[in-house]
Amino acid sequence: MLKSVLRTNNNLIKLFPKHNSNMAVGKSLTSILYELEKFAPTSLAEDWDNVGLLIEPYNKTCIKNILLTNDLTESVMEEAVSKNTDLIISYHPPVFASLKRITQSNWKERIVARCLKESIAVYSPHTSWDSVSGGVNDWLASALPGNNIKPIKPNPCQPDYGAGRIFDTNVTLEQAISCVRNHIGTDVHLSLGLEHNKATTIKKVAVCAGSGASLLKGVEADLYVTGEMSHHELLDANHKKTSVILCNHSNSERGFLQVFKEQFNKILNNECEIFVSQKDKDPLITVK
The missing domain is CATH 3.40.1390.30 (NIF3 (NGG1p interacting factor 3)-like)
Incomplete structure (x- = not known):
């Protein structure tokens, strides 16, 4: 009887593994947008800016992994995919001027296409975070x-x-x-x-x-x-x-991402994994 109980319990453990306390539970995109708006209302942004939710996937129901970046470049996009990112918060809006088509001929269009393919949402705060x-x-x-x-x-x-x-x-x-x-x-x-x-x-x-x-x-x-x-x-x-x-344009902004990561982790009760991009960098370097 004891062997039978142990065997049954072992099978249950295999079916229902022990919960990992470090595993992100996740939150709905709607609830995260609510917290972002509470932190810095998009109404604070300059009139010329393009802020808020810029890309909304058709079937995204739960956000577990969030990537913070100053600029959403193609190298950052690859990093986002490799980290199973559900939401990219890009300080600078990757979609600013109107797009008349989504093709593979332009890097910004390729990023939009990739986000839609991978079901990754994109939010940009830009001047609302400045204000x-x-x-x-x-x-x-x-x-x-x-x-x-x-x-x-x-x-x-x-x-x-x-x-x-x-x-x-x-x-x-x-x-x-x-x-x-x-x-x-x-x-x-x-x-x-x-x-x-x-x-x-x-x-x-x-x-x-x-x-x-x-x-x-x-x-x-x-x-x-x-x-x-x-x-x-x-x-x-x-x-x-x-x-x-x-300081160079993005170097005067990028350091805030780490500060925001710590603040937003508390706001979300650590229910999402938040990463600061390692691929994001200022496009200018100094040659000595």
Whole structure:
């Protein structure tokens, strides 16, 4: 009788293996979209932007694996497939300009086709993450010690949110450069447009993740920190006695993904596996 019971129990174990506590339970796409909207409402995005759910698979019912990336490139797409990804959160919208066809002749069209084939949803927050308190611009601003932080261009409905950040600080220019470098990553190249001696004390800083020239233009500050500026925009800043630190566009944004991963894990009660892409990188490298 005992052998029979043991044999029966062993068979049950084979049929119903022990639950792995680390295995993602998963959540519905609808519930995840609800939490994303709660974190940073898409209404905060700039009018020109294309945010929210960009690709919705026909038959996706449960999201277990989520991949975070700054840009959805074809190499990131391959990584997503290899990780059995159900949802890609791509900070930059992979679909921005209107697509008139989905073919294999263009890399963006191929990505859309692959997402549909693999039943992978795609969501892009972009400027809604820039605007929200605790978002990308606040992450970039936190590179430097500061107070009285506020948006450069406040949101009309929620003044604590908005584009860019401006704040008071009290560091030398040399210390500011070191702080930004350590925050962005010591392996990341910084370009400097210096109007001050490195020993000069910096009192006011304005930051804008990504391409910040249009927002920063005319803002009175000792230092601008952004991803990129054109030659003439840089000259204009320097002529107004403002030094500039350029990080390259996506390097001024990418570090927030790890911060968001930790926050979103808590929001989702660890019911989904969240990965930060290892293939995502800035397209520019510096040759020394």
